[in-house]
Amino acid sequence: MLVELGRDEREMKETFRIRQGIxxxxxxxxxxxxxxxxxxxxxxxxxxxxxxxxxxxxxxAAILLYSRYLEGYRNINLWPNGAERFCTYTKQxxxxxxxxxxxxxxxxxxxTLEAVNKRYSQADxxxxxxxxxxxxxxxxxxxx
Numbered sequence: 001m002l003v004e005l006g007r008d009e010r011e012m013k014e015t016f017r018i019r020q021g022i023x024x025x026x027x028x029x030x031x032x033x034x035x036x037x038x039x040x041x042x043x044x045x046x047x048x049x050x051x052x053x054x055x056x057x058x059x060x061a062a063i064l065l066y067s068r069y070l071e072g073y074r075n076i077n078l079w080p081n082g083a084e085r086f087c088t089y090t091k092q093x094x095x096x097x098x099x100x101x102x103x104x105x106x107x108x109x110x111x112t113l114e115a116v117n118k119r120y121s122q123a124d125x126x127x128x129x130x131x132x133x134x135x136x137x138x139x140x141x142x143x144x
Contacts (some may be wrong), residue, residue: 106133
């Protein structure tokens, strides 16, 4: 089980490393967006079970979508056609995982493993762990 967990973790990180470089908005992939994505990926790895049932590429796409939401992207800019084509997932495909990421983000400060929160509270990582999670995701239209 531990060997399998390690393999899946490496696969998820590698998939995310490849996916993070995409430019889905016509703008450069911002450092803070990258910090959000890495922070959420590490939180997801701590809460392994809900994500183990999904392909690493799907988890990475959900992390990217939620990171874009946290950065203020809305409507068509939240998950533009380029992101959908590149990642091969629609917003609707990612709905369940994004909601789970949101739940984990809300509870992140209560985690007993504080290393991730401490690491991402530093200025060189945009202090993303110090920013509050949104109350809900009601602004996201999940319909295709």
